[in-house]
Amino acid sequence: MKLVLETKNINKHFYKPKDFHVLKDISFGVREGEFASIMGKSGSGKSTLLYVLSTMDTDYTGELYLGNELITGKSHQELSRIRNKNIGFVFQFHYLLSEFSVLENVMLPAKKLGEKSNSEIERDAHQKLEMLNIGHLAGQRASRISGGEKQRVAIARALINDPTILMGDEPTGNLDSHNSENVFNIFKNLKENQGLSLLVVTHDEDFAKRTDRIIEMEDGRIFKQ
Numbered sequence: 001m002k003l004v005l006e007t008k009n010i011n012k013h014f015y016k017p018k019d020f021h022v023l024k025d026i027s028f029g030v031r032e033g034e035f036a037s038i039m040g041k042s043g044s045g046k047s048t049l050l051y052v053l054s055t056m057d058t059d060y061t062g063e064l065y066l067g068n069e070l071i072t073g074k075s076h077q078e079l080s081r082i083r084n085k086n087i088g089f090v091f092q093f094h095y096l097l098s099e100f101s102v103l104e105n106v107m108l109p110a111k112k113l114g115e116k117s118n119s120e121i122e123r124d125a126h127q128k129l130e131m132l133n134i135g136h137l138a139g140q141r142a143s144r145i146s147g148g149e150k151q152r153v154a155i156a157r158a159l160i161n162d163p164t165i166l167m168g169d170e171p172t173g174n175l176d177s178h179n180s181e182n183v184f185n186i187f188k189n190l191k192e193n194q195g196l197s198l199l200v201v202t203h204d205e206d207f208a209k210r211t212d213r214i215i216e217m218e219d220g221r222i223f224k225q
C-alpha cells in the first residue's frame with residue numbers, strides 16, 4: 001500500500017547542555033488512509049520526532065519522504081511551501097489569532113499558499129467549518145468561543161489546503177472528555193470519509209487504542225509499530 005510518509009534511519013542529537021541522542025534510527029511509514037498514534041513515556045522523543053516529520057526541524061540525519069518525494073535537504077523556503085500544502089498540524093493549544101474572526105483564522109494558511117482567489121478560499125473555509133459543525137461561528141472573534149470550539153477551528157485551519165496527512169501533538173491534551181471524544185470522531189470521519197492519513201501523538205490510551213495502529217516509543221527508539 002502507498003505510503004504518504006516514510007522515514008529511513010532518522011537520528012537526532014541535542015548538543016546542549018551535553019550530547020543527547022534523542023532520536024535513534026527511526027524507520028517507519030504511514031500508509032495512505034491510515035490513522036496512527038504515537039505513544040510513549042514523557043521524554044521518549046515523541047514531540048521531537050513529530051517536529052522532524054512535520055519538516056519544522058531539519059537538524060537530523062537520515063531520510064524523510066512525503067509520498068515518494070525526498071524532503072530531507074530541501075531549503076527552508078521549499079520546506080515552508082511543502083509543509084503548508086501537504087501537512088496539516090494540530091497542537092495541544094490552538095494558536096488561533098484571537099483578534100481575527102474564526103473564518104479569517106481558517107483562511108490564513110490558504111492565503112499564505114497563494115494558489116486560490118480570496119473568494120475561493122472563503123468558500124473553502126466555510127465548507128471546512130460546516131463539515132466540523134461550526135459553520136455558525138464563522139463571523140465570531142476567535143477569542144469569544146469555547147476551548148472545544150477553538151480546537152475544531154484549529155482543525156478546520158489545518159485542513160484548509162487539503163493536506164495529505166494531518167499530524168497532531170496532543171490535540172486532546174487540553175480538552176475535557178466530551179471535547180476529546182469530539183476531536184477523535186472528527187479524525188475518524190476524516191479517515192473514513194475522505195481517506196485522510198493521520199498521525200497523532202497522545203498520552204490518552206483510550207484515544208490511541210481506537211486508532212488503526214499504535215507506534216510505541218521508548219528512549220528515542222520505536223520499539224513497537
Ligand SMILES: Nc1ncnc2c1ncn2[C@@H]1O[C@H](COP(=O)(O)OP(=O)(O)OP(=O)(O)O)[C@@H](O)[C@H]1O
Pocket residue numbers: 014015016017020022040041042043044045046047048049
Ligand atoms: N531543545 C532541547 N535541547 C535539549 N534537550 C531537549 C530539547 N528538547 C527536548 N529535549 C529533551 O529531549 C527528550 C525528548 O523530548 P520530547 O519533548 O520529544 O519528549 P516527549 O516524548 O514528547 O515528552 P512529553 O510526552 O513529555 O511531551 C527529553 O528528554 C527532553 O528533555
